[in-house]
Amino acid sequence: xxxxxxxxxxxxxxxxxxxxxxxxxxxxxxxxxxxxxxxxxxxxxxxxxxxxxxxxxxxxxxxxxxxxxxxxxxxxxxxxxxxxxxxxxxxxxxxxxxxxxxxxxxxxxxxxxxxxxxxxxxxxxxxxxxxxxxxxxxxxxxxxxxxxxxxxxxxxxxxxxxxxxxxxxxxxxxxxxxxxxxxxxxxxxxxxxxxxxxxxxxxxxxxxxxxxxxxxxxxxx
Numbered sequence: 001x002x003x004x005x006x007x008x009x010x011x012x013x014x015x016x017x018x019x020x021x022x023x024x025x026x027x028x029x030x031x032x033x034x035x036x037x038x039x040x041x042x043x044x045x046x047x048x049x050x051x052x053x054x055x056x057x058x059x060x061x062x063x064x065x066x067x068x069x070x071x072x073x074x075x076x077x078x079x080x081x082x083x084x085x086x087x088x089x090x091x092x093x094x095x096x097x098x099x100x101x102x103x104x105x106x107x108x109x110x111x112x113x114x115x116x117x118x119x120x121x122x123x124x125x126x127x128x129x130x131x132x133x134x135x136x137x138x139x140x141x142x143x144x145x146x147x148x149x150x151x152x153x154x155x156x157x158x159x160x161x162x163x164x165x166x167x168x169x170x171x172x173x174x175x176x177x178x179x180x181x182x183x184x185x186x187x188x189x190x191x192x193x194x195x196x197x198x199x200x201x202x203x204x205x206x207x208x209x210x211x212x213x214x215x216x217x218x219x220x221x
Contacts (some may be wrong), residue, residue, distance in 0.1 A: 021059035049218035063121035
């Protein structure tokens with residue numbers, strides 16, 4: 001019964017963006033996450049790649065932890081129902097760097113919350129460990145995805161992109177740290193990408209970039 005032979009490996013990518021926050025009234029990552037599924041359906045999804053879902057996160061740290069973990073857990077729940085152990089789950093988080101002029105593929109997150117301004121729930125921690133049980137604020141978690149290889153592949157497609165070892169100390173780093181920790185505990189993978197404002201790199205180019213990134217994740221990871 002069932003299909004003949006082993007089923008082909010599938011990479012399921014779950015995407016998140018952020019809502020507006022202090023100084024950024026329109027967050028490009030909200031637009032990217034909201035429009036990505038439709039954009040890819042028109043373009044054609046790369047073989048072996050499935051979009052598990054696109055979620056918009058509150059631009060907040062501690063106060064938004066419960067919905068963040070509910071979002072992360074949703075991928076594990078759906079993964080458990082899939083039969084093939086060769087299937088991979090990747091969390092792809094987009095965040096905006098309003099001062100950036102190019103895309104940045106983030107290699108790591110650090111266990112430190114030092115917010116330059118209050119988040120959208122009014123929290124402004126200073127030198128606070130994101131996960132106290134992980135120890136000091138100098139603790140680093142790295143993605144298991146091949147960041148240099150991904151960056152090179154995107155650059156070869158003509159995108160202005162770099163590898164970064166500093167995701168800041170604001171909400172982006174906060175979410176990435178939790179996501180990397182969750183990935184390690186649950187056998188999934190996580191990647192954070194910083195994008196510029198649409199006034200710096202236009203919306204269509206950023207949508208093309210997101211689609212190209214997903215294609216690379218499907219083929220190299």
